[in-house]
Amino acid sequence: MTVSSSTPASAPSAAGDSVASLPELVIDPSVFAPSAVSPETRAVNAGIVKALGAVPDRWVFPMALLRKLRLDGKGPFPLAPESPYASVEEIDGPHGPVALRIYTPPEPAKGVYLHIHGGGWCLGSARENDGLNHRLVERTGFAVVSVDYRLAPEAPWPAAPDDCEAAALWLVREGKARFGTEHFVIGGESAGANLSVATLLRLRDRHGLSPFRAANLNAGCYDLGLTPSARNWGDEPLVLNTRDINVFVGHYLREGGEVATPDISPLHGDLRGLPPALFTIGTRDALLDDTLFMAPRWLAAGNRAEIAVYPGGCHVFIGFPGSLADKALARIVAFLAAS
Incomplete structure (x- = not known):
């Protein structure tokens, strides 16, 4: 794993004086070595590639069918049983009702985690994240929305960032009365991490609000123009490949939108005044560069940041069983608990 620092360092100037420098982000290069990948992680990845490689071209099927298959437990990620903590309610949004899946802890909530799921802006659902969100409730004492x-x-x-903005504003208005706390954090996986940052920017720029104490950003896609790792990944079906990313982006922007707009590609945005963030990524993720580029930009904007890079981790590896996912989840829980 990597080590990160968000404490300003001092460096001698040419005149011998000490001058403040930007926080230093230290990444251990050994985590990228093939030898750093455990046999267990190799086996998990091989199983994913074998399973997805045996499936016909999924993009010949309607998106609605792909969504149904995921909800039937036939997608790339294991589907956990429904959480007994979960209930569903709707709020008003700019395009109509927005469904929220709310996980309520058995004891008074210590905070509220606004979660935004992944799926390339085209697939996925809150229900499919019951496993991870149930564990977060139990290990943090937070409610999850x-x-x-x-x-x-x-x-x-x-539409997607509009709905997420509406959910965030609902939490700001109703959170104290509903959950008994205003300790709010935000986060998500893949496209959900993208939408989490877009939501932070919208609340800051459109409403003058900074209600979130921390951001948990897992395997995010922060530049829809494709960073080098995404562009050069190729066809290997390790959860996500280059063609998948291009298909997702094409659907998401089918009615237009400039790729470099921060609402679409937050890597290009003004990131000042955002909360401390934990960036989680695996070295076998097509979106590796998105995190390696975004975390330093977060720091350069004057925000606190931590980055955790896991040897051999595939795209959103925390969704698969194994010790690597357990370690990452423990780091996430500790980060949220300390927010």
Whole structure:
């Protein structure tokens, strides 16, 4: 794993004086070595590639069918049983009702985690994240509010960030009365991490709000123009490959939108005034560069950041069983608990 520091360092100037420098982000290069990948992680990855490689071209099927298969437990990620903590309610959004899957802890909530699921802006649902969100409730004592935002291609950009913005504003208005706390954090996986940052920027720029104490950003896609790791990944079906990313982006932006717009590609945005963030990524993720580029930009904007890079971890590896996922989840829990 990597080590990160968000404490300003001092460096001698040419005149011999000490001058403040930007926080230093230290990444141990050994985590990228093939030898750093455990046999268990290799086996998990091999199983994923074998399973997905045996499936016909999934993009010949309608998106609605792919969504149903995921909800039937036939997607790439294991489907956990429904959480007994979960209930569903709807709030008003700019395009109609927005469903929220709310996980309520048995004891008074210590905080509220606004969760935004992944799936390339086209797939996925709050229900499919019951396993991870149930564990977060149990290990942090937080309530979780997971947003079932509208999906492309039926509802392309800006529908998804519009719905996420509405959910965040609902939490700001209702959170204290509903959960007994204003200790709010935000986060998500893949497209959900993208939407989490877009939501932070919208609340800051449109509403003058900074209600979240921390951001948990897992395997995010922060540049829809494709970073080098995404562009050069190729066809290997280790959860996500280059073609998948291009298909997702094409559906999400099918009605237009400039790729470099921060609402679409937050890597290009003004990141000042955002909360401390934990960036989690595996070295066998097509979106590796997105995190390696975004974490330093977060720091350079004057925000605290931690980065955790896991040897051999595939795209959103925390969704698969194994000790690597257990370690990452423990780091996430500790980060949220300390927020």
